[in-house]
Amino acid sequence: MFVQCHSKKPGHWGAGKTWAMLNQYYPGHGMPFARVQTLVAECAHCQKYRISDGGLVIPPKRTVLQPPDPWNTVSLDGVPISPADIHGNNHVHISKEMGSNVINLYAASAKTEAAAADAIFTHRAVFGPFTYLQSDPGSDYTRGGPGQ
Ligand SMILES: [Zn+2]
Numbered sequence: 001m002f003v004q005c006h007s008k009k010p011g012h013w014g015a016g017k018t019w020a021m022l023n024q025y026y027p028g029h030g031m032p033f034a035r036v037q038t039l040v041a042e043c044a045h046c047q048k049y050r051i052s053d054g055g056l057v058i059p060p061k062r063t064v065l066q067p068p069d070p071w072n073t074v075s076l077d078g079v080p081i082s083p084a085d086i087h088g089n090n091h092v093h094i095s096k097e098m099g100s101n102v103i104n105l106y107a108a109s110a111k112t113e114a115a116a117a118d119a120i121f122t123h124r125a126v127f128g129p130f131t132y133l134q135s136d137p138g139s140d141y142t143r144g145g146p147g148q
Helices: 002-006 015-025 033-042 044-051 113-127
Strands: 073-080 091-097 103-108 132-135
Touching: 002 015, 002 033, 015 033, 033 044, 073 113, 091 113, 103 113
Parallel strands: 073 132
Antiparallel strands: 073 091, 091 103
């Protein structure tokens, strides 16, 4: 009877709603409200997921690394765009100075290592030299590309 009213799908209600459902589906059940509160507090599913969820979650540690100067580190990524422009460029390479948040967009016909190298060269020509280059750990740029 308690299980039918407490943990029926989607279930695991609090004591108040479980008590109300007991009264609705089993009128005259004779179970005191304090007993319903105790059974809800002893429900293993409720203990794990509903009642004691308050302080158990460890907050993620966020670390924001600041480069030593605004022009030290540049990140690079490529994003497909649609539709292609009149020159057939359907990708854009985004290079960003991590310290100053200056962004350069470089349109290309594909997300290849050669186009990424052109994007980095354009970035250097416009904004000057930098020390570090960050990119995704995927294989788009590591097949023998801008690092060479
Ligand atoms: Zn429960």
